[in-house]
Amino acid sequence: MLRADPLSNVLYIDLSKKHYRTEKREDIFEKYIGGTGAAIQILHEECPQGCDALSQENPIILAVGPLTALFPLASKTVAMFKSPLTGNLGESHCGGRSAVAIRLAGYGAIVIKGASYLPVYLAVHSGRVYFRDASSLWGMRSNFTVGRIIRENEPGAGLRTIMRIGRAGERLVSYACVTTETYRHFGRLGLGAVFGSKKLKAVMVSGKSSLPVRDKSQYREVYDEIYRAAVKSEVMKKYHDLGTAENILPLNELGALPTKNLRTAKFDGVSGISGEKFAEQYLGRRLACSHCPVGCIHIAALREPYEDEVYFYKTSMISYDYEPIYALGPMLGNSDTEGMLRLMDMVEAYGLDAMSTGVALAWATEAMEKGIISEKEAIIRLNWGDYRAYKEGVRMIVEQPNEFYRALAHGVEYASSVYGGEDYALAFGKNEMPGYHTGAGAHIGILIGARHSHLDNAGYSIDQKALARNKNPLPEELVEALLAEERWRQILSSLAVCFFARGIYLPETVLKALRQAGFDLSIEDLPRIGEEIHREKYRFKIREGFSLESLRIPGRILETLSPAGRLDERYIREAIGHFRRLMTEPES
Amino acid sequence: MNMRLAVEDTERCIGCQSCMFACARRVDEAGLAKTCIGVRSVGGMERGFIVVVCRACEEPPCAKVCPTGALETRALGGVNFNKVKCTGCGHCVSACFIGAIFWDDETNKPMICVHCGYCASFCPHGVLKLEKKEVPAHAQS
Numbered sequence: 001m002l003r004a005d006p007l008s009n010v011l012y013i014d015l016s017k018k019h020y021r022t023e024k025r026e027d028i029f030e031k032y033i034g035g036t037g038a039a040i041q042i043l044h045e046e047c048p049q050g051c052d053a054l055s056q057e058n059p060i061i062l063a064v065g066p067l068t069a070l071f072p073l074a075s076k077t078v079a080m081f082k083s084p085l086t087g088n089l090g091e092s093h094c095g096g097r098s099a100v101a102i103r104l105a106g107y108g109a110i111v112i113k114g115a116s117y118l119p120v121y122l123a124v125h126s127g128r129v130y131f132r133d134a135s136s137l138w139g140m141r142s143n144f145t146v147g148r149i150i151r152e153n154e155p156g157a158g159l160r161t162i163m164r165i166g167r168a169g170e171r172l173v174s175y176a177c178v179t180t181e182t183y184r185h186f187g188r189l190g191l192g193a194v195f196g197s198k199k200l201k202a203v204m205v206s207g208k209s210s211l212p213v214r215d216k217s218q219y220r221e222v223y224d225e226i227y228r229a230a231v232k233s234e235v236m237k238k239y240h241d242l243g244t245a246e247n248i249l250p251l252n253e254l255g256a257l258p259t260k261n262l263r264t265a266k267f268d269g270v271s272g273i274s275g276e277k278f279a280e281q282y283l284g285r286r287l288a289c290s291h292c293p294v295g296c297i298h299i300a301a302l303r304e305p306y307e308d309e310v311y312f313y314k315t316s317m318i319s320y321d322y323e324p325i326y327a328l329g330p331m332l333g334n335s336d337t338e339g340m341l342r343l344m345d346m347v348e349a350y351g352l353d354a355m356s357t358g359v360a361l362a363w364a365t366e367a368m369e370k371g372i373i374s375e376k377e378a379i380i381r382l383n384w385g386d387y388r389a390y391k392e393g394v395r396m397i398v399e400q401p402n403e404f405y406r407a408l409a410h411g412v413e414y415a416s417s418v419y420g421g422e423d424y425a426l427a428f429g430k431n432e433m434p435g436y437h438t439g440a441g442a443h444i445g446i447l448i449g450a451r452h453s454h455l456d457n458a459g460y461s462i463d464q465k466a467l468a469r470n471k472n473p474l475p476e477e478l479v480e481a482l483l484a485e486e487r488w489r490q491i492l493s494s495l496a497v498c499f500f501a502r503g504i505y506l507p508e509t510v511l512k513a514l515r516q517a518g519f520d521l522s523i524e525d526l527p528r529i530g531e532e533i534h535r536e537k538y539r540f541k542i543r544e545g546f547s548l549e550s551l552r553i554p555g556r557i558l559e560t561l562s563p564a565g566r567l568d569e570r571y572i573r574e575a576i577g578h579f580r581r582l583m584t585e586p587e588s
Numbered sequence: 589m590n591m592r593l594a595v596e597d598t599e600r601c602i603g604c605q606s607c608m609f610a611c612a613r614r615v616d617e618a619g620l621a622k623t624c625i626g627v628r629s630v631g632g633m634e635r636g637f638i639v640v641v642c643r644a645c646e647e648p649p650c651a652k653v654c655p656t657g658a659l660e661t662r663a664l665g666g667v668n669f670n671k672v673k674c675t676g677c678g679h680c681v682s683a684c685f686i687g688a689i690f691w692d693d694e695t696n697k698p699m700i701c702v703h704c705g706y707c708a709s710f711c712p713h714g715v716l717k718l719e720k721k722e723v724p725a726h727a728q729s
Contacts, residue, residue: 158628210619231712288604293712295602317634
């Protein structure tokens, strides 16, 4: 690391004492780069063993990396915390303006501890932290409005991030998200509830400093190389054209798109919710995260009449991506384009994770069909494709008017442990499933992934490659491929670059870029550090009670045909067993 | 140098701020402290962006209010900035109400676009363009 680089500055904020300090942590950043690598070390230090995720002891760690604000596509902030959804490692990545703002405010990481006795939001400007009374924002119905008010109340337009929670976070829904810049999220694993438990409504950070580089002319050369690749390369094209929604039709064609609580993996109504449909009829704007020329963020413009007055309309701008479409579309049998957009808009306004919300409602719908819950519990009748009922369901998950919705707000694993229906409760390691029934790789990947995310190791991608070769890997081969990918991703998320840029940030490019940030690493160092970070994450998981032996495999994934055929529980268990052996081997 | 940086179409802007980083790199800086371009949302990203760059005014208000003659009007519009003459009073910033004069906190002096067009080569969607400007008759020597 370069001596003048502020990367190793860690800002510690104590919400209980309304106190802050900055500490140099070269020890961590030199060894573990930044992002995920730094965050897991700080989590080990700051998170007491066995603490309640919603207690004031649970720290929030936001970390960026050496490439942030130096190179394009290094646009992600890594959040680490103990997850209220899984009771274990919580890691979530978010773009928007968050990473560049934190880095140019002069920090490599921000650690938020304690809890406030009254609602607050934090404003970080020019090395100072302001604790602002957020009582007037607490309880506000729409997350959009919260952002608007803070935007007007704070300086630094264009150079700041506003990370905030909605009602769902305040109401401690275990899968409440944190939203930045209106449309990006620390989506998964309930960071929003951790904010809420601390009475922390928002964190805004502004910054516009300079950063040192090793050699100015080489820096420009490496920059240009990465930038040109980002704007010209075919690997990035899909992200800016149709965006991630491009995957809806091909995954459906493959028979891998979870539909109606994964009773099937093909959706009849797919044409209403395809990436093409949105792009052609609703796409109103494309946006980018700071320092990313790709612009994968797709915003639909939905014009709707008011029913009580003629010629009176509103236009809502609604962000869509593959995952929220999957979870609020096919998973709930929704093929009504506009109905689904309205549902998405509501999930956004409340600040919920779209994936967990969709899966929870899908389970509830099936549980009603099977008669294990009735209208007494659900209050309304949930039917596939009835987006109005689902909107009401979303509202009740947040407001929690009875025991049933209180349970559902804790996730589908918990709700099914109370009401039954575990076989079709689609959670892996207590986290609701993402939209891939591509084969065993997708599901095993989430089961063994360090943070239970489909982005840990991209099992879905390994499945699709196996399909293309028409050859199923042995469980050992599959696990080794997943583990290799996951270890490499620890490097990417420590830099911290967007995973969409993985085709550009290949090892040689990573080394060149890191060199300009003052990290002299060799090609052999990268897998070693990646493995070490991955093991550190697992060390935390084991410390918090994670066990590969007790992983639940939802029966439904074995019943519903995948493109790779019917999945075999024995194969999955063998794969998990092999993973366990690899993880107990000494470090390579 | 009869070139001028122009904003072709702000509606094409995706807010990536690549231009802002490019502007800083042009003066061998990384980060955003030295950028002379400002891209920010129109009060929420859903409504698009404001791209603030120097318009190369033919009669620049900033030069008119400079008490020390540090800002000289260029023949083709815009200004040349003479650091030595500048006292850092900041009048130029107030006079340019479109906000195109940026401030260097390190030197306590303004930073003003020189219309080199380096940023335009890093705009992925053609929002910024370096265009030829006709020399106005009164400016021809």
